[in-house]
Amino acid sequence: MSAAAPSDQPLRLGIAGLGTVGIGVVKIVQRHAEMLAMRAGRPVEITAICARDRKKNRDADLSGFAWEDDAVALATREDVDVFVELIGGDQGPAKDATEAAIRAGKDVVTANKALLAHHGQALAELAEAEGRVIRYEAAVAGGIPVIKALTEGLAGNGIRRVMGVMNGTCNYILTRMEDAGLPYDTVFEEARQLGYLEADPQLDVGGIDAGHKLAILSAIAFGTQVSFSTVTLEGIGRISIDDIRRAGDMGYKIKLLGVAQMTRRGLEQRMTPCLVPASSPLGQLTGGTNMVVLEGDAVGQIVLRGAGAGEGPTASAVMGDVMDIARGLRLPTFGQPATSLTQVTPAMAPAPAPYYLRLQLADKPGALAKVATVLGESGVSISRMRQYGHADTAAPVLIVTHKATREAIDFAIAQLPATRVVEGEPVAIRIEEL
Amino acid sequence: MSAAAPSDQPLRLGIAGLGTVGIGVVKIVQRHAEMLAMRAGRPVEITAICARDRKKNRDADLSGFAWEDDAVALATREDVDVFVELIGGDQGPAKDATEAAIRAGKDVVTANKALLAHHGQALAELAEAEGRVIRYEAAVAGGIPVIKALTEGLAGNGIRRVMGVMNGTCNYILTRMEDAGLPYDTVFEEARQLGYLEADPQLDVGGIDAGHKLAILSAIAFGTQVSFSTVTLEGIGRISIDDIRRAGDMGYKIKLLGVAQMTRRGLEQRMTPCLVPASSPLGQLTGGTNMVVLEGDAVGQIVLRGAGAGEGPTASAVMGDVMDIARGLRLPTFGQPATSLTQVTPAMAPAPAPYYLRLQLADKPGALAKVATVLGESGVSISRMRQYGHADTAAPVLIVTHKATREAIDFAIAQLPATRVVEGEPVAIRIEEL
Incomplete structure (x- = not known):
């Protein structure tokens, strides 16, 4: 059952997009070359890079890398094993170059949440058909693995x-x-x-x-x-x-x-x-x-x-993915x-939960009782309530409900104007139970 | 550079030790067979088990598994790919069976922190010489990966x-x-x-x-x-x-x-x-x-x-390791x-830090000044201080120091008795800066 050991050849990166994250990745590869090689069992190198503005002054020495003006050209270079996509956006060069890289037999590491959120299924199918992996730790919650x-x-x-x-x-x-x-x-x-x-x-x-x-x-x-x-x-x-x-x-x-x-x-x-x-x-x-x-x-x-963001944390996540590929870990895109993967059947409404309600109550006798009655008739029961001293004529009232459906909450809110004791727009916010 | 795909043959586990964690692992494999196979790209099965008391009533159906009375026999069975060591202890059957498993060409998943803390280097060298992996997520902080x-x-x-x-x-x-x-x-x-x-x-x-x-x-x-x-x-x-x-x-x-x-x-x-x-x-x-x-x-x-402990969380960590092996991830034991791995040169003393000091101060004039003088002469400067109302004759005094070496703190404490204003044993606890 032994899987073949990964290659001991250098893993060669092509990085598209040299904003803060791209530069962060360059710095890690340069600063930690020896450590990365030790941990991966093989050197990790950058062979080529690409960004919109070649002349922009960047906070890293890029002189040793080949330059491509076009992300697709970078993604399909012979001397690139992993296409690192840090361009961003769910269309255009990010998508084109990612697809081109996979078709050219490259693995992909990306920080692009929009691309995956919109085209994740198609990209995953393409990658798996071609036997390539797409990794995207940096796309979600920055440095957190x-x-x-x-x-x-x-x-x-x-x-x-x-x-x-x-x-x-x-x-x-x-x-x-x-x-x-x-x-x-x-x-x-x-x-x-x-x-x-x-x-x-x-x-x-x-x-x-x-x-x-x-x-x-x-x-x-x-x-x-x-x-x-x-x-x-x-x-x-x-x-x-x-x-x-x-x-x-x-x-x-x-x-x-x-x-x-x-x-x-x-x-x-x-x-x-x-x-x-x-x-x-x-x-x-x-x-x-x-x-x-x-x-x-x-x-x-x-x-x-x-x-969740920033040069170092996001570059750390990119490098975690690069190291996984260097070490031979190959998983399907979504595990x-x-x-x-099954098609989503979306829930038509969220699961019941307690809600926080804020109302401005008119200074009229029996106002609170009227609100409580409307809530009760709508299937919303009150767990805790707090009434504040009122300025002018209206007093804020806070209500924490027991678990209720969003429908019941919305229904109750729709009934409140008829009571003529609630002023302005009531606020309802879900309380997520942990 | 592509690594070979991992096997699509079933991954066969031999589990030694059927305490709460072992039973937890059995339950997961039984409950989630389909899900595990989907995620791993191959079935995950238990073929054999072993524990001290065969007759003990356990909260799981073990009837489908071969039984071994001896952990080494289990670890070296033909039909076991991964030896799951949940026996515990840094000597005896846990160590013997782990070594035997590696020598017999098995990968090892263990929850045994004592074994790794005492014999981690030797086991890692053995495993790497034999081309096997040792995984131990469950050994540290339970379910946290x-x-x-x-x-x-x-x-x-x-x-x-x-x-x-x-x-x-x-x-x-x-x-x-x-x-x-x-x-x-x-x-x-x-x-x-x-x-x-x-x-x-x-x-x-x-x-x-x-x-x-x-x-x-x-x-x-x-x-x-x-x-x-x-x-x-x-x-x-x-x-x-x-x-x-x-x-x-x-x-x-x-x-x-x-x-x-x-x-x-x-x-x-x-x-x-x-x-x-x-x-x-x-x-x-x-x-x-x-x-x-x-x-x-x-x-x-x-x-x-x-x-950090418990049946479910620890079994979850064991299964994470099992799934990694099933999916073909093969890393050196310590990364x-x-x-x-270099030999440790231990620091002879901890890095400087602020310290918390608690003293019982005698109710004598100038007592606090004497303490402050001793601290200052020892190279310990005071950041914050709080004196409490005293019961009987002694008043507790709390001091938070600026960064100081442990040596300076210990030296100061050794000087305090001579002041004749400190009663009992002073307490000093390091403040770890986050």
């Missing part, structure tokens, strides 16, 4: 749920709003000026980037075809400093939380603001750090925490043959 | 420091002392009655078990031969409820913390009580859960958290060739 933990370390587990805070910018914004008591728009602008936001900020604050990551994890966890289009996405733009504070009063933090789980209703994939217990590892996560929680039927709950 | 994260995920990093709370029983005892306000002896007795302690409790509370784990992580991290004998061990038996509370007042928690780092003085390996910031992930860790912190020069700090 979560793809490896899920695909390999937990391979003996039926996975029950995958959760995570996987967009550092959103977590930074929410943490900063809370710490500084600033409204969303102000902190959003701060983050933009600090360069924390993507060119299209909706990728961050709209949850799209994190949704890509969740779709990838979900495919591995549940043996399904990557299905980004069925991820329920809701960004953080509607989270108010008020809700952050009120949630805190009730013992919760608000996070942009990804949750994937297989239920009797089908596959549930959500990337939405949720409340989590303030004392839980997810609740304690502040700033730009990422955290992924993996729940398996044997292992229970595993929590992984680390930097089982691409042709065996 | 930390061996994989360190050896593979972080393979592109120079490792700076490895830290961890890796004995759940100790962390349970310390947490319980704090929560219930009970002294060590009482909680120790509770833990014994709950069955949380090894037959020889020093393995737990003396730090030996956790020290084994640290020695293993250290070898991978720094490319050194496993060297348990150079681990500085100090158990939790001398931690008082007083110190737990006082440390809490100063913003710290006391943990039995393993730390391995390569310094200019040599390799530092410590498994000793330390103070860590209460707000850090390590500080927030309560109960029997384990946590490992890996620091790499590219990735920064990665934190892994999960169950680089055993013959390339």
Whole structure:
């Protein structure tokens, strides 16, 4: 049953994209050449590189590498064994060059979550038909080796749920709003000026980037075809400093939380603001750090925490994949043959959960009783409630419900205006139980 | 450069030791046969088993497996590809059968930290000479895939420091002392009655078990031969409820913390009580859960958290290793060739750190000034200090120092009796900076 030993020939990398991550990879290969060779049992070398602007001043010595202006040309070079795709984007050169590399018999290492979220199934099928591997640890949660933990370390587990805070910018914004008591728009602008936001900020604050990551994890966890289009996405733009504070009063933090789980209703994939217990590892996560929680039927709950972005962490993840290939590890892209991945049946609604409700209650006799009646008639029962002293005429009321369906919550909210005791728009946020 | 695909023949396991972990492995293989085959690309089967007492009633159907009374006989069976060693102990049948298995051309999966801590180098050399692999994820931190994260995920990093709370029983005892306000002896007795302690409790509370784990992580991290004998061990038996509370007042928690780092003085390996910031992930860790912190020069700090023991988590780790072998992953035992691992030069003293000091000060004028003078003359400077109201004549004083060497701390403590203002034995505990 012995597998053949991997080659002792140098493993030759072609790197497309020389932004911070690409330069980070170059630096690691240069700084740690001896260590990498020792650990891989063979040298790891860079033979060729490619980026948009050849003349740009970069923080690394690139003189020893062949230069290609075209990513496809790089990907198909004779002297490249592994195509390292750090271009980004789900179309154009990233996709073209990745496909060309596989067809030319190269393995691929990529940090491109959008590419995999949109074309993961087709790419996996192509790679497996050609006998090549695609590795993408850097695409999810930066430096945290979560793809490896899920695909390999937990391979003996039926996975029950995958959760995570996987967009550092959103977590930074929410943490900063809370710490500084600033409204969303102000902190959003701060983050933009600090360069924390993507060119299209909706990728961050709209949850799209994190949704890509969740779709990838979900495919591995549940043996399904990557299905980004069925991820329920809701960004953080509607989270108010008020809700952050009120949630805190009730013992919760608000996070942009990804949750994937297989239920009797089908596959549930959500990337939405949720409340989590303030004392839980997810609740304690502040700033730009990422955290992924993996729940398996044997292992229970595993929590992984680390930097979700940045030159070093992301380059570390790329190099982990490169080293796996150098050492001869060859797995199907999503941990089982691409042709065996099942099509997603999306759950039409999320599993029942407790909800946090915030209402402005008019200062009228019996107001609270009317709200309670509407909730009860909608099938929503109250677990905890807190009423605040009112300014002007309206008093904020916080309610933590028992487990309820989203339908019941929405139905209740739709009935509230008729009571004439609720002012403004009620807020309802799911509480994810950990 | 393509490595040959792994076999599609069934991978046949021989399991020695049918305690909770062994039964856990049997259950996973039986429950998840189809899933495992899908993920591994080949069936995973159990062909033979072995345990001390054949007649014992076990919580699994073992009727389909051949039975061996002798572990060596099991390990060398024709129809076994992987010897799964769950016997335990660093001598006797565990060692004999592991060696026999390797010599007979089997791969080995083991949960045996003592065996690896004591004989890791010899076993790794033997395995590599025979072209076999030894995998041991379950030996360190139970279900947390930390061996994989360190050896593979972080393979592109120079490792700076490895830290961890890796004995759940100790962390349970310390947490319980704090929560219930009970002294060590009482909680120790509770833990014994709950069955949380090894037959020889020093393995737990003396730090030996956790020290084994640290020695293993250290070898991978720094490319050194496993060297348990150079681990500085100090158990939790001398931690008082007083110190737990006082440390809490100063913003710290006391943990039995393993730390391995390569310094200019040599390799530092410590498994000793330390103070860590209460707000850090390590500080927030309560109960029997384990946590490992890996620091790499590219990735920064990665934190892994999960169950450190128990049937499911440990069996999950064993199965992760089995699946790696089934999938054709073949790495040297400690991540680089055993013959390339360097001999340990132990650091003669730990790197400088802040220390927590607790003294009982006599109620005499100028007492505090005398202590401060002794500390200053010993090269220990004070960062923060807190004096408590005194009962009888002696008042407790807490001091957090700036970074100091252990030698300076010990020298200062040796000078204190001569001041005649310090009563009883001063307590000094290292503060590990995170």
